[in-house]
Amino acid sequence: MNHDDLKRAVRALEPIKPPPSVDAAIRQAARAALPSTRRRPARFLFPLATAAVLVLGFGVVLLQPKRAAIEPPAPTESAPSAVSADAAPAADDTQHAAVPMAEAKAIAAEPQAASTADALNRSAPAGVAGPPLADSARQQAPASELMVSAERARSAPVTQASPAPPPPPPPAAAGESIPWPTPQTATDALAQPSAASPPAPKPVLNEPFPAPASTAPLDATSERRAAESSDPITVAIERLRALKASKRIAEFRAARAQFQRDFPNVDLPPDLRE
């Protein structure tokens, strides 16, 4: 009996086989192992998607304050529409938003400038002495200029009338912001408080604008033109041009948005549009 005979004899022994339950368990395990291999890509896709959502959400949250700083709150229906409604000033924090809105409404009503000026006269405190606003405004200033100046005139007595006058706005640091040139109009002179009243903080038109990001000097020509002009629209447009020329894009956009709010009926020159 050689090796091959022994092998044959061993294989001819009673056929012992694994029980069917073991067979089934092994085959099932072999199949169950396969889908797990195919699911592998999904294992990394889920953390990847989660990370992407987190990054995007974080980015949106980071951008949110900047956008809020640039865009003023949208006007609501409950905003005061008449000049007389501004007699009671809002808190300091909301004053920036409320005043431009009232200004926009007033300027939008340009054809009714005369009646608005009359309303301004009526809303002035009785104790404040000064020449009447309406006549001189009609005679010496265009409608838009009249409204801006009238708003300034309105703001001064209102500040006086409030029981606790708000502190004057902090002086802008040199190079931090570009002050709007104050046009010398007749209504400006009329808007000066009387000698009896304490000097009111002089409203500055650039208050709603954010501080500029850079201190690069503006275009000298634009500055000179702006200084020479007495029209607030012209002044604003020249200032926008100066900002654009000096590549201060963020300030330019903010100033343009402010311009469009202040002068909704005035079309921007083509070179200042997007």
Place this chain on the structure above:
Amino acid sequence: VSDADSDQALMLRYQAGDAAAFDALYARYRAPLYRYLARQVTPRDLADELFQDVWMKLIAARLSWQPRAQFSTWLYTLAHNRLIDHWRKQGTQAQVIDTDAEERALAAVGSRLDEPLVNTESAALRGALVDAIGALPTEQRDAFLLSAEGDLSVTQIAEVTGAGHEAAKSRLRYAIRKLRSALGAYA
């Protein structure tokens, strides 16, 4: 899946996700592998457990298999290692070759062959062969069963058991000689 497919091809297909390829491999190796284990351990339930463990390990390690390794060698290496683990856990070391004990065991097989055959002669041969295999030292029995049930060559046996080629060849030669001696009456 056809019978002509090589083990390597089937294993590669199973690695790629073909469950039918695994079924073909399993059908090809389930009986000899089970016999290889069942002839080395008792009771049969223990052989079932070891058999299932070996295939589970193969399934788990399927991606680590390389085509350059023969599938049968790999499968029987897994089975051999599982047996070693079992013996180690049981505290059963590989039997030291005890000539006297071997002689006693093989003599017992021979004496059984001298008993009156109540069944057929082949039945007596089968019983004597099973007893003779069981009486072999562990390493020799392992080498013989790898050759007889797994159809492995001496080189493959050496690879599976981790022994040298000469050692594997020697174990196999001793096992055959003893079995031949024990079954002399049927030769």
